[in-house]
Amino acid sequence: MTEPDQDELKRRVARAALDHVTEDINPESVVGVGTGSTVNFFIDMLVEIKDSFKATISSSIASTSRLKDHGITVLETHKVCSADVYVDGADEVDGSRALIKGGGGALTQEKIVTSMSKHFVCIVDESKLVDRLGAFPLPIEVIPSARTVVKQFARSIGGDPHVRTGLTENGNIIVDVGGLTIDDPGCLEQTINNLPGVVTVGLFVAHRPDLVLIAKRDGSVASL
Numbered sequence: 001m002t003e004p005d006q007d008e009l010k011r012r013v014a015r016a017a018l019d020h021v022t023e024d025i026n027p028e029s030v031v032g033v034g035t036g037s038t039v040n041f042f043i044d045m046l047v048e049i050k051d052s053f054k055a056t057i058s059s060s061i062a063s064t065s066r067l068k069d070h071g072i073t074v075l076e077t078h079k080v081c082s083a084d085v086y087v088d089g090a091d092e093v094d095g096s097r098a099l100i101k102g103g104g105g106a107l108t109q110e111k112i113v114t115s116m117s118k119h120f121v122c123i124v125d126e127s128k129l130v131d132r133l134g135a136f137p138l139p140i141e142v143i144p145s146a147r148t149v150v151k152q153f154a155r156s157i158g159g160d161p162h163v164r165t166g167l168t169e170n171g172n173i174i175v176d177v178g179g180l181t182i183d184d185p186g187c188l189e190q191t192i193n194n195l196p197g198v199v200t201v202g203l204f205v206a207h208r209p210d211l212v213l214i215a216k217r218d219g220s221v222a223s224l
């Protein structure tokens, strides 16, 4: 039997997330929607149940436009107090469900929506599972004038910082920090968040997912 390719894994885990969302929603529900290629499969399926909830809030312009293309209502985040459920991908997941996110650059809005959501379901394929976070370069959204001091800090903890090309949707830059071995992600999240000029670090520990769904190459979907 041939193994499913990566898109098929993303499709399967998106389907499993849709089943969870179906249990969490009612006609008044707001559904939080993340960003990325895995979430795109989820958005394309969400249309199947679009009459079973009130609206969505979205973590990026790209997801907003995909949702709207499907005729799904997207509310402005600041007009909403909470979401019943949030579905998003990740770049790395460890065994305690701590995440690195922000490969797609949407980390700040993703963290805002995560913080507003009663139930965070993270969807990944098994290539994202790690024993220790840090092989994926850690994204940090930074106000441009703070870039030098944030890069200095990154070097002081053994990292190799690079400024990503382009600006975020908030008009800031992203510093990607490679070469890290993150032993205490919760502590590092707090430390980086406290640096002046840092908007968001792509460590999701304080707001880690309640459930991680993992599509495996053997065709199953596991839960963490």
Ligand code: 5RP
Pocket: 034, 035, 036, 037, 038, 039, 088, 089, 090, 091, 100, 101, 102, 103, 104, 105, 106, 107, 110
């Ligand atoms: C975007 C993210 C994404 O969730 C993360 O990059 C995973 O994306 P993909 O599903 O395409 O692998 O954090 O900022």
